[in-house]
Amino acid sequence: MQFILIPFALCFLLYIRQENRYRFRAATALKITLTLTLTVCLTVALARKFSPVLLTAAVGMLLCAGGDFYLQYIRRDPRKFTKGIVLFSLGQICNIAALLRLAPLHWSAGAAMAGFMALAVALKCIGRWNTAANDPWLTIYTVLVAATAAKSLSTAAVLAGTDCGLLLGAGGVLFFLSDMVLGIWNYQKTHILLADLNWLLYFTGQFMLCAGYIAAVQ
Numbered sequence: 001m002q003f004i005l006i007p008f009a010l011c012f013l014l015y016i017r018q019e020n021r022y023r024f025r026a027a028t029a030l031k032i033t034l035t036l037t038l039t040v041c042l043t044v045a046l047a048r049k050f051s052p053v054l055l056t057a058a059v060g061m062l063l064c065a066g067g068d069f070y071l072q073y074i075r076r077d078p079r080k081f082t083k084g085i086v087l088f089s090l091g092q093i094c095n096i097a098a099l100l101r102l103a104p105l106h107w108s109a110g111a112a113m114a115g116f117m118a119l120a121v122a123l124k125c126i127g128r129w130n131t132a133a134n135d136p137w138l139t140i141y142t143v144l145v146a147a148t149a150a151k152s153l154s155t156a157a158v159l160a161g162t163d164c165g166l167l168l169g170a171g172g173v174l175f176f177l178s179d180m181v182l183g184i185w186n187y188q189k190t191h192i193l194l195a196d197l198n199w200l201l202y203f204t205g206q207f208m209l210c211a212g213y214i215a216a217v218q
Contacts (some may be wrong), residue, residue, distance in 0.1 A: 001207075001210065001211040001215075002043060004037065004041065005011060005207075006201075007158065008034065008207065010202075010211060011033060011034055011037070012034060012199075012203055014028060014030055015030035015031055015034060015090045015199070016196060016199060016200075018030055019195065019196075019199065020050060020057070020101050020192060020196070024072065026070070028069065029071065031068050031069075032065055032068055032069055032082050035061060035064055035065040035068050035206065036062075036065050037184050038206055038207065038210040039058055039061040039062045039065060041210055041214065042054055042057050042058035042061055042210055042213065042214065043183060043218070044059050044081060045214045045218075046058055046100060047104075047215075049217060049218070051101055052099045052101055052215040053098045053213055053217055054213060054214070054217055056076040056094050056097050056101070057094065057095070057098045057210070057213040058132035059091075059094050059211070060090075060091040060094025060095050060098065061206070061210065063087050063088070063090045063091040063094065064087070064088060064091040064206070066084075066087045066193065067084045067087035067088035067091060068084070068210075069084070069189050070083045070084030071084040071088075074186060075186070078133045078137070079143060081134060082134050082137055084135045085134060085138055085141050086137055086141075088141055088145075089137065089140055089141045089144050092141070092145050092148045093144065094210070095148045095151075095152075095172070095192035096144070096148055096151055097150045098146055098213060099148070099152060099155050099172075100151070100154065100160070102155055102164075102168070102216050103154070103155040103158035104158070105151075105154065106153045106157050106158050107154075108153060108157045109150045109151055109153070110150075110152065110209075112149065112153045113146055113147060113150035116146035116149050116150055116176055117143070117146050119180065120142050120146060120180065120183075123180055123183060123184065124183070124187075126181070127187060127188040128187075128188075129183060129188065130185035130187060131156035131187065133154035142168070142179070145175065145176050145179050146159055146176060148175065148176070149172040149173050149175065149176035150172075151172070151173065152168045152171060152172025152173065152209075153169050155169065156166050156169025156170075157169075157170055162215075162216075163212075163215050164212045164213075164215035164216035165212075166212075167208045167209070167211050167212030167215060168208070168213070168216070169209075170194060170205075170213035171204075171205045171206070171207070171208030171209035171210075171212055172207065172209065173205070174201045174202075174204050174205030175201075175202065175205035175206065175209065176205075177201050177205075178198050178199075178200075178201035178205060179202075179204035181197050181198040181201060182198045182202075183196055184197060193200070200212075
């Protein structure tokens, strides 16, 4: 994964530039390219050494690539945005399945899950987010992404002291935080810097999850 870090980062910076210039088509193409790049990395690793973990993770990343496409319509088309939510929900199910194959459930997962859900509920209530147009799918997705983050942390606890544990734990948490920032941006404050922060957290989290899965089976 270290070999694609610089090209990935450069592509990400170009993507951010297109988003900040409101170039919808260019930004959409670059966003999908970033996620598909991670899908290819997982697929190449799978071809080199078969693993149910890599297979599940690759499918999940591919689903997220589809979700990234529809998420671009977050304010343009509520129905397409909902399709993105569904695809990301399926992607989180794949993440949870992959993480369960790497490590059994740990008591820390329950505590982390409670904390993540409390944060999500607090942000929604304080910000008075009106999510009616995309519920119940958005609520289901929130539970799933919180579960992914909780399981990634518990996996990190079980695999303490390993690079893959650290990568998976941090990746899952950053993915969750990116969605919380996205919620603030979409339902509360529409500042472009919040959108930039969301994309930074999201792609950093996805990259770390990808690297963590690959490291875990090598």
